[in-house]
Amino acid sequence: MLGLVSNSPNAASFDIIKAALPISIGIASAVYLTAKAVTNAGYGTDKSVPTASLRPGDSTHDKEYNDDQDEFLIRCEEECGPIFNVYLFNKFITVVSGPQIREVFLNESFSAGDAIDEFTNMRTFLNSVRKSNKDIDNRVVHDIVRDMISPNLPLFTPRIVNQLEANLEREMAIFPEEEGRKLVEKPLNVLQEMVASAMATVFMGSEVAKSRKVIDTFIVATSDFGRVLGNGQRHASTWHSIWTRANYTVLNPLKIHLQTLVEAATPIILERRRLEAEATEKGVQWDRPDDIMQRLLDNFDKYGFVDLEDVCGHLLILILASVHTTSDTSTNLLYYMAAFPQHMDKLYAEQQEVLDAIQQEREKERQELVQKGEPIRDDLDPTHDRDLSAAAIKRMVHMDSFVREAFRFRTERLTLSHSARKDITLSSGVKIPKGHSVIINMRSVHQGPVQGDETDEFRPWRFVGKLKSATKVGTDFLPFGMGKHACPGRFLAIQELKTVGELMVSRYSKIEIQDPSKTKQVLLARMGAPTATGLTFTSRK
C-alpha cells in the first residue's frame, strides 16, 4: 500500500555502499572530470598487451591525450595495435579498439557501473535517495524508461514541444533594439530551462512542473551531485574517503533535491487521489493524469516501492540520467549548426516540405470524411496541421542524420570504461584479470572505415538513406553504449534534440559562434565541460 510521505529519514548506513545501480554516463557526464579521479594505479594485465610509450617528459598519458585525442590514439594504435595499456585518469587501463569492443559491451562480466562507482562512490549516493531496489544490478530505472517513456513518445511529444517552444520564446525573446540578432553568452542556460521543463512535464506532470523549485532541481541536481563527487579534483586517499563520507552524511545535495520533489508532489498526489475517489463515487471515469509519476504510483507494487519519497527518489535518479545529458548535447548541437551554417537552409527546407506534405495529407483526409458524410475527427483539427508531431519529426531525415553525425564527430575518443568482474579472455586471446578496467576506443569506431569517406570531416548527410537513425546503436555507433545496457532514454533524448534543432531552424536563419577561434574546442567539447564561447542568433523574420 502507498503510505504517502514517510517522515523517517534514511539511515545513513555505509553498508549500502555495496548496493548498485547501473546508471552511468548520465551522471558520469556531469562529473566528467571525475574520470580523472583516482583509484589504484592498476592491476597486472596480460603481459602480451603492449603499453603505449610515454612522451618524453610525461609521466602519464593524460597530457598527450588532452592535447589531441585523435593524434594520441593514432600514434598508440600505430605503435601497439588495437589493444594496449595506457596510464590515463590515474589508472593503468587497457584500451580496446575495433571488433573486440563488441565483446566488452556484450559480456555481462564487464560492468560499466562498477567502473564508474570505483572512482565516484556514486551508488552510495543513489541509494541514499531510494528505499527499494537497492540491490546490485537492479534495472528498475532502466525498465521504467523502456516501458513507460520510450513507447509513449508520440503521446508525450506535443507537451515536450510546447514546453521547449514556450521556454525558447521566453529565454530568447529578441527585443527591437537588438535588430533581429541576439548574443547568448551561455546557451547551455537556455537549453537547460527548455529541457528541464519538458522533462518535468513528462516525468511529474504539468502541475508539479509549474514549481520553480522543481525546475531548479531538474537543472542543478546533476551538477550538484557532480560537485559532491569531487568534480575530478579529488584523489584516492584517506582524505578522499573522509570527504565522500562527509558529503554523503552531511552535505548530500541529493537529499535536498529529493525533499523538493516530495514537497511539490505531495499536494498534487493528494488532490489526484481526492478526484479519483470522487469520480469512483459518482461512477464516472477519472481523467487519469498521464505522466511518469502517476504511472509509477499506479504500478507501485510492481516496482516494489515503499512510499512517495521512494517514488520521488527513483524520479530523481531518472533526472540525473536524463536532464544534464540532453541539455548538454542539445546545446552542442547548436554549435554544430553555427560551425556549419551552410546547412541551415537545407534543414529549414526539409522542415517546410514535411509540414506542407502533412498538411496536404490531413486536408485530403478531412475532404474524404466530408464526402462520406462522416464527422471530422478531433485529431484532424486544422490548427494542428503544422505541429511538430512525433510523426513529422520522424520524417525529417536530414535533421536525424545531422544529429547522428554530431554525435559521431564529437563523442569522446576514450570513454565508457568497464571493470572486469572475473578473469575474462577476449577472442584475440588477451586476458583481462578480475578488477582490471578496459576503456573503449571510440575513435576506432566513430572515425573508422565503417563510417565511409572523410571520417575526420563533418558530413551532415552521411546517414541519409542508410537506415542508420540517430537512435540506432550498434558496433558502428556507441554514444549510447550498446547491448543490454544501451541507454534506454535515447529515444526521448534524440526526439528532444531534433525538436530543438527544428525549433532553431524555424526561428533563426543563422547561428554564429561568438569567438570563432574556439570552434574546434566547442565542437569536440567533452560532455559536461563548460562552453567556451557564446552564440549569436539571427532571426528569420
Ligand code: HEM
Ligand atoms: C543525449 C543524451 C544521453 C546520452 C548521451 C546517454 C548516454 C548513455 C550511456 C552511454 C549509457 C550507458 C550505456 C552502457 O552502459 O552501455 C546510458 C545509460 C542509461 N541512460 Fe542514458 N543517455 C542520454 C539520455 C538519457 C535519458 C533522456 C534518459 C532517461 C529518460 C536516460 C536513461 C538512462 C538509463 C536509465 C541508463 C542505464 C541503463 C542500464 O544500465 O541498463 N539517458 N546512457
